[in-house]
Amino acid sequence: MELLRRLCQLHAPSGNEVQMKEFLLRYVQDHQHSWKVQPQIIYGEGFQDCLLLVFGKPRTVIFAHMDSIGFMVRYGKQLVKIGGPQTETGYTLVGEDSQGKIECTLREDEEDGSLTYDFHREIDRGTELVFQCDFRETEETIQSCYLDNRLGVWSALQVAQTLENGVVAFGGWEEVGGGSVRYLAKYIHEQYGITQALVSDITWVTEGVRAGEGVAISLRDSLIPRRSFVRKIIRLAQEANIPHQIEVENAGGSDGKELQHSDIPWDWCFIGAPEDHVHSPNELVHKKDIEAMVDIYKLLMHKL
Amino acid sequence: MELLRRLCQLHAPSGNEVQMKEFLLRYVQDHQHSWKVQPQIIYGEGFQDCLLLVFGKPRTVIFAHMDSIGFMVRYGKQLVKIGGPQTETGYTLVGEDSQGKIECTLREDEEDGSLTYDFHREIDRGTELVFQCDFRETEETIQSCYLDNRLGVWSALQVAQTLENGVVAFGGWEEVGGGSVRYLAKYIHEQYGITQALVSDITWVTEGVRAGEGVAISLRDSLIPRRSFVRKIIRLAQEANIPHQIEVENAGGSDGKELQHSDIPWDWCFIGAPEDHVHSPNELVHKKDIEAMVDIYKLLMHKL
């Protein structure tokens, strides 16, 4: 889990995914020689800070978002949210501005909910702050900030090792409503003619989706993907005896939203391990669910 | 109205429009020989569960959504909504799961508004339930669930009988915010170069749009289509003496939203009969308004 630990420590709030992109690029360049198939690596002009890995003759694409939630310094000591982080007085936030490294403390006003930081000096306006990473591993669980979605990225990298045909797309801006999947999806569709997509992301432990009971396959969140596609995925998971749980929610969203609302007839499905303490520094995922997540992606990229 | 009755009984909640598509496909194949022009029928790969009928040299497209609102089984006895159905304890819901046909009763908690079903057994997680159809016809009115939008579909089929030039596009996902009009519109625009669209759907009886006083032509809902296009439509309706009412709302949406936000310069207009008891099992439409709806579509597909 050393790779996952390093991913969780990278600074890449929405809109500033460049450190994740560069890390992943180096990682792929360093490790692809041991992979079953060496992918075409696509990045740079026309792709902003995104990264695509294209293996063989793809039929399906995995989307895994690189960006994280966080905070941005507004005026004076004020903070505004990047995406929807949990806020609790005392959380340690880290970042960097023109005067150097920052390690400060989040403070939430009890009355009006306004957010500020405690620090010995004023921080530059517009500076991004993210949760300080405290990576904790037990025999059964992983706990850290940003398992959402460094774990989705990590899982995609495990799948990449043996992937023969498929695309792995690392995008940004997911936590703030999107901005890259639409053009990545267009490129992928136009180049390879494919319309099948899997969203490799982390979901919530709820009364119906429990830690340790398998990877979640989402029949719906605020959006509803085509039922026949999701039913096919569930059938494949059943036949392969991969531990899984069917998720049915009426809120939340993912990169699937950009696919659903695009001008390409995507069949898509959200598949990911559930986590507890969502969007906090203490996101907690069960290792069995991580294992099932990698297994189902390997299966689906082969079978779909 | 036997055709409309059958349409209202089909199971096709958003994301699972396949039964509507198959019914319409058979209907068109069986009846087109008696139509003025035999359309090109487009469906299958690249079109998910949608269906296009292309007549002659099209200048304008009619969009009619096939999907309906409904419910989906969450965890235990819980239900979540598909779209925005009215909820009232006692409504009969129907569906099917791995154990067979289901006819159960909706229950809404008086305190927290949570939704559950009453049934002698637990229903499979993720099962879709829709209103049981009780189709009622009087001399003046039609009443049933799902007149929104089986009536919009039915109207388009009436127009198809004498249509010489135009496209009729049956799409899905309208009740949950869209997902097919964007790619259908792209295909239609790229193939036929057209930018005029009419949204064949059902609207609300309000203090300004009354049952029996004509088809509604919408100047706006939450979105505002190009004024010059809607004014032209109103002028044509006036000249032809087709009973119509101008609708001005600041809420609601339709397939027009996907057109408005697309990267094609669509001129679009929502035109449809108004209904009472919206999104309930008792949607009520006046026959005179249905007649005016068919008439105005015939006119516009000829004149625009």
Next chain:
Amino acid sequence: MELLRRLCQLHAPSGNEVQMKEFLLRYVQDHQHSWKVQPQIIYGEGFQDCLLLVFGKPRTVIFAHMDSIGFMVRYGKQLVKIGGPQTETGYTLVGEDSQGKIECTLREDEEDGSLTYDFHREIDRGTELVFQCDFRETEETIQSCYLDNRLGVWSALQVAQTLENGVVAFGGWEEVGGGSVRYLAKYIHEQYGITQALVSDITWVTEGVRAGEGVAISLRDSLIPRRSFVRKIIRLAQEANIPHQIEVENAGGSDGKELQHSDIPWDWCFIGAPEDHVHSPNELVHKKDIEAMVDIYKLLMHKL
């Protein structure tokens, strides 16, 4: 400021931008002979009521929306909003219907907030009303309705005088969530291969962005553009000593939203003078900020 005064008086609520388009078209045709470069003027079929000016070999596009907020007559004496105007009993609204010119008074119900008009007769359903223009100029400030965004349009016209390479795009529907930038952006990207965009619009005076202290460069509103692009813009402004203020908000939106959610990898940034009394008949902007706005656009169109 005579040009700005005339722009502020034009009737062009969202969806009905035709008067602005025609005014701008005539203005450009009349004045381009004195400009450094004569642009290609693109409008008409396929562009609805929008207008593009293409100078030389463009690398960057300026988007300036032509539409304004306003009101539309609903049923009886009711009004609904077009976009988000400030509402205060006593505001004078103007428009025209089948019976002639209208000058009426806005009335907001103190209890339920509902909007009506006071006028000696009933106004045609669907009639658009806008704020009556009271243009006020002092040595330091300009005050009028619709500085948002006639000032953004005006600024783009100043920049056009010396522009050598670039696109100026006048669009519509911004105040109601968009509808033209998506297709304009597609055309511009496909024709000229560019992915850099500046949003020429007016923002809010806040505790962190003050009147007279420079043009605002927005690091974010409800959306977050790519950080590296905005940082580059800020650096250029610093090097050129153009008075500017960095804006960090967590609400609001602009034409940038349509770019961010498109299927083209746009780098975009909102840059505009801040105003007080937003969306009222009394929008107030400091002349120094207007000057800085024109200066930064000239700089960026040259340097980016």
